[in-house]
Amino acid sequence: MSSSTLPRLGVATVGLAFQLHYLGIFVLALVTSLIVAYWGIRKKEKAKCN
Amino acid sequence: MQLANSIYMVILFVFMTYILTSRLLSYYVKKEEKQFTEKKIDEKRDYYYYFLIPCVDEEKVIRKTLTKLCVHSFSGKILPIDDGSEDETLSEIYKVVDSRIHVVKRKQPNVQQGKGEALNYAFSWVIEDCRKHDRDLQQVIVGIIDADGQLTNNWITEIEKIFAQKQYSAAQFRVKMIAPFKNTLQAVQDAEFFSVNNRIQIARGVFKSVGLAGNGQFFRLEPILKNLGEMPWGNALLDDYEFTLKMMMRELSIAYVDKAYVYQEALTSKWSFIKQRSRWIQGNLDCLRYVPEIVRNKSLFSTQKLCIAYFLVQPFLNLVGDIMVFYLLGMTFFKVTEIQQIEGTVKIALLVTFFFLFSLLWGMLFTVDYLRDLKKNQEKVPNYWQRIWLIFLISYMYILLFFSIVIAFYRKIRGNSKWVKTKRL
Numbered sequence: 001m002s003s004s005t006l007p008r009l010g011v012a013t014v015g016l017a018f019q020l021h022y023l024g025i026f027v028l029a030l031v032t033s034l035i036v037a038y039w040g041i042r043k044k045e046k047a048k049c050n
Numbered sequence: 051m052q053l054a055n056s057i058y059m060v061i062l063f064v065f066m067t068y069i070l071t072s073r074l075l076s077y078y079v080k081k082e083e084k085q086f087t088e089k090k091i092d093e094k095r096d097y098y099y100y101f102l103i104p105c106v107d108e109e110k111v112i113r114k115t116l117t118k119l120c121v122h123s124f125s126g127k128i129l130p131i132d133d134g135s136e137d138e139t140l141s142e143i144y145k146v147v148d149s150r151i152h153v154v155k156r157k158q159p160n161v162q163q164g165k166g167e168a169l170n171y172a173f174s175w176v177i178e179d180c181r182k183h184d185r186d187l188q189q190v191i192v193g194i195i196d197a198d199g200q201l202t203n204n205w206i207t208e209i210e211k212i213f214a215q216k217q218y219s220a221a222q223f224r225v226k227m228i229a230p231f232k233n234t235l236q237a238v239q240d241a242e243f244f245s246v247n248n249r250i251q252i253a254r255g256v257f258k259s260v261g262l263a264g265n266g267q268f269f270r271l272e273p274i275l276k277n278l279g280e281m282p283w284g285n286a287l288l289d290d291y292e293f294t295l296k297m298m299m300r301e302l303s304i305a306y307v308d309k310a311y312v313y314q315e316a317l318t319s320k321w322s323f324i325k326q327r328s329r330w331i332q333g334n335l336d337c338l339r340y341v342p343e344i345v346r347n348k349s350l351f352s353t354q355k356l357c358i359a360y361f362l363v364q365p366f367l368n369l370v371g372d373i374m375v376f377y378l379l380g381m382t383f384f385k386v387t388e389i390q391q392i393e394g395t396v397k398i399a400l401l402v403t404f405f406f407l408f409s410l411l412w413g414m415l416f417t418v419d420y421l422r423d424l425k426k427n428q429e430k431v432p433n434y435w436q437r438i439w440l441i442f443l444i445s446y447m448y449i450l451l452f453f454s455i456v457i458a459f460y461r462k463i464r465g466n467s468k469w470v471k472t473k474r475l
Contacts, residue, residue, distance in 0.1 A: 029066035032067045037074040041256065
């Protein structure tokens with residue numbers, strides 16, 4: 001590994017970590033919103049039945 | 051930096067969850083609406099309408115608003131509330147000749163005490179008028195529009211549809227900015243109200259948490275009078291959300307109408323925009339005084355409490371989120387330049403470009419969504435350059451709003467609660 005590869009890897013890692021974090025948060029938010037939306041819809045359906 | 055990163059991720063998670071939930075629920079509601087044909091209203095109701103239009107220095111818009119409203123055929127009264135205007139507002143009002151118009155004047159020293167106070171004053175006029183004419187309060191609808199508000203032609207049909215359903219005490223119309231736009235700032239306000247807020251309101255409907263806006267709201271007189279009394283508005287700078295909270299705590303339901311809109315003028319100047327938003331944020335902070343009552347309230351559903359909590363916590367999330375963005379961005383550049391031993395401005399420039407473009411993602415998504423909404427509703431689409439700039443402005447709106455947040459917190463801490471009126475240009 002040449003000495004100049006390390007800093008480049010550094011930049012790549014920062015960028016990748018940022019993107020992975022972002023992606024992870026997005027997936028987590030998507031799953032949570034699916035649960036919340038399902039909860040809301042079920043409540044609405046229940047209210048309709050009553 | 052690790053702590054800042056974690057805080058930022060939590061805030062990002064909350065924002066994303068909120069946006070995605072709104073998106074999913076609004077999609078579900080619209081799909082469900084398509085499946086069921088609309089119920090026909092068999093019984094034609096003869097509602098009596100009172101329109102309250104608060105005015106402070108509205109000479110530029112009030113005549114047009116009244117003229118447009120008078121075109122509609124309805125029984126009722128239109129009440130422009132002159133709250134101490136110093137310009138030609140009154141003479142502009144008098145130029146519109148219609149027997150339904152009755153000017154309600156506030157007098158010194160009570161003028162310009164806030165929109166809530168002006169509405170309470172006009173509300174007492176409405177109650178008195180109802181008593182004088184022995185009106186059936188069940189049949190009285192009170193509408194509130196801004197001095198620049200214009201309703202779409204189908205408003206009566208939509209109102210009748212909503213109030214044919216006994217469970218609703220109030221309704222909020224979709225808000226649309228008047229096009230064509232003079233600049234992209236106006237287009238971004240339209241995207242925010244017509245598209246983003248529309249989805250949020252539809253989703254709130256599922257959770258029985260629709261929020262009233264200051265413009266385009268209607269309510270039945272009888273339940274408001276019975277539950278909130280003769281002075282229903284408080285003195286929060288966000289009078290509409292304070293009114294919403296009071297209604298929710300007394301189990302009064304609000305419907306959201308997306309098939310009829312209220313048009314209003316968007317602001318053209320950045321400074322006016324910052325000032326207007328700082329007033330809204332401060333009003334949001336004012337509503338925190340209701341937290342103990344909300345927590346104790348047993349009639350509110352947990353979903354409603356969750357929606358209220360999100361709304362009230364927004365100024366704090368935005369403040370901390372913005373600070374974290376600035377801090378993390380600064381630290382990232384600092385670290386990268388340290389790793390790179392500041393050997394090339396090209397690399398830094400590349401990194402800046404990467405972050406900049408990556409940040410445009412949400413702006414792009416919201417712009418596409420907005421343009422689709424406009425086309426679907428046969429509304430005027432912003433011009434080519436406004437569409438391009440829209441992506442940037444939506445993505446970087448938080449920088450502009452950061453100033454509003456700081457001003458709002460500063461004013462709140464200093465105890466300055468004077469109503470900062472947005473001037474018409």
